[in-house]
Amino acid sequence: MNTQPWRWRLRDATLELSRDPDRRLDAVDPDGRMATVSCGAALHHVRVALAVRGYEVAVRRLSDTGDRLAVVGVTGPAPPSPSACEMAAAIRHRHSDRRPIAATSRVDDDVIAVLDSAAGNEGCKLFRIGDAERAFLGAAVDQAQRSERDDPAYRRELAAWTTHRPPGAGVSFESLVAAVPRPVAVRDFAGDGETGLFPGFGDDRFADYLVLGAPADTALDQLRAGEATSAVWLTATARGLATSVMSDVLEVPSTRAAVGRLLAGRAEPQLVIRTGIQGHPVPPPATSRRALGEVLDEGPP
Template identity: 45%
Template sequence: MTSTILRSAAETARHAPSIFNTQPWRWQVRGDVLELRADRTRLLPVTDPEGRMLTVSCGLALHHALVALAAGGHATRVERRPDAADPDLLARITLTGAADPTDVRLRNAIPDRHTDRRPFADTPVPDGFVDRLRGAAEARGVYVAELDADSLVRFQVTAARAGELDQNDVAYQAELARWTHRPASSADGVGPESTVVPTPRTVPLRSFFPDGADRLLPGPGHDGGARYLVLWTVGDTPADWLAAGEAMSAALLETTAAGLAVSPMTDVVEVPASRAMLHRVLNHLGEAQVALRIGVPSTTDALPATPRRTDVIG
């Protein structure tokens, strides 16, 4: 019974987003314990040589699993990075008994959450919503900076510069191509059906298909009501990266549950030059781990589901 509960939570965590949809995690059920491990075979050596975004991605999966367990009325004890001699063991979740169900709203949002790369509507995000995300992040030791008008100008430059550097990096382009032209049997990667035909927007997004193979129509929005957030931490260690992933998951699920749209922007932290720019945007307070664009959807057209691996639970 216990192993079934834990396996179900790991199944739910398969919905978590990840860099290039690499899904770089492995779950192992051991009695009443569920272990999360980093899958280094899915490290992106050019885009993510340190494993920052791999670890952030695993943090997303960890939070998804914990939400599923909390919503099912299961109390847990979580040990993060419990073994210094085994750095790829990122978390150990132990069931400790029954509890009143919580996070049901977030669990219900998990299958509905999709990265929406289309421009958002001009309708403003409801007042107080960013504060809700800020509270969820700070509970995990992660901070949220919302970009004001002046910072947004610098962020536009940062995003554009990151795109230019990536476009001119032959090794990066080869790595991108490997993860955007996957065989159907791979159940991973980013396909053209989920990327948007280029359109003018406030802040440029990563170009996954420089050859123009994108298939998703942008819709009527222009990102006029979009808000841009940077999740940052005081430190810049693997523990901080894991916490940033958990905070990012909370933000994505809160946004989805509120009927809003969201897309992560990780390219601005992958390139050292753009990370340095973001450090200045943050007034040198901490280290940027990921940026989020949130807003009101400009269309009700459904987004396509992205493929998910079935071989990640042991």
């Protein structure tokens, strides 16, 4: 819901990353796992931004420390790698594009392999959902969405981050996409209300669904899954793909277990990434962002 649940503290030559407890969604994310994944994505963005500016960094990822997640330190100069340059350029163009994929072919296997390699560099793995498994994933998503829609607390949180969203955060009216038939539904942020973004004429028939898996499901795995999500998303953006993430099917324990069965014990599912060949000439509107002063503190706590 674009809560941006991270806080940074600049102390001497280090940046400390923590979850912002005021941004946790009690109904959607009671244990904070998705907030940790989100913070992992922010951590990867910072790593890329420092690398492309010629800094070598060391990251100390913390475990069992509550909301404190990582410490980033600059260890010296280093020439930026081609991968860092590519990802850094993609940061400014990355969008959540929930419009239906209108392409008439799937993403090439070699491109999926590149995305999987990006996830692998962060200690995670991508699992491409095949045609035979797509109906199973779609049924799990439908079940999760019904479960959340039936929860009054979920509906209140949805309204709080859409209709009544705080400044610089949440899902804006301009980015709400009308619900259209798809093999795997995306979250209906509009709740059957008005939407501000024309969905186009696609139907997601040639969308790809990639389950991001981690070795386990500790807080450290969730943080690394967020870093992998960023790496995959930026790599996909650099290749002109439309991408969005799907967390709702993993927010409900029973449907998260169902997605886990698709992986057959090979990994713990952390997120579903939906991607496909971009068929829309105009990108979706930019996502709202919090002011720097809201997410960055300086000096000791």
